Amino acid sequence: MSRLTLIAAAIAAPLLVSAPVATAQAAAAATVTPIADAARGTMVTLAGTVDRITDEDEFILRDDSGTIRIYVGPNWVPARVGDRVTVTGRVDDDLLSREVYARTLTTPDGSTVTVDLRYE
Numbered sequence: 001m002s003r004l005t006l007i008a009a010a011i012a013a014p015l016l017v018s019a020p021v022a023t024a025q026a027a028a029a030a031t032v033t034p035i036a037d038a039a040r041g042t043m044v045t046l047a048g049t050v051d052r053i054t055d056e057d058e059f060i061l062r063d064d065s066g067t068i069r070i071y072v073g074p075n076w077v078p079a080r081v082g083d084r085v086t087v088t089g090r091v092d093d094d095l096l097s098r099e100v101y102a103r104t105l106t107t108p109d110g111s112t113v114t115v116d117l118r119y120e
Contacts (some may be wrong), residue, residue: 029049032045033045047085057075069100070105085108
């Protein structure tokens with residue numbers, strides 16, 4: 001192998017490795033639904049800031065489009081006010097207020113908490 005081939009391979013290798021990661025990150029970001037668009041009866045992924053904790057198993061999530069109640073019961077809320085989190089769950093189809101029954105919650109440090117599903 002020529003020295004030029006080795007240099008070209010060394011330059012191209014990081015690009016080949018990082019491209020799938022960047023694509024996966026872009027795809028994940030594209031699937032996040034603004035809170036205002038979270039439709040009743042659907043599975044959604046929401047990202048925002050914990051606005052306030054309303055009960056031991058419930059909090060209000062805020063993004064630029066609005067707020068929504070997140071239920072994590074029977075678990076304790078695994079975040080603090082001000083934390084940026086990502087929640088995946090089902091939007092309740094109750095007509096009185098929108099609420100998401102969380103299935104997973106990703107914390108600011110990147111760890112994912114799986115929520116016990118006893119409420120379904």
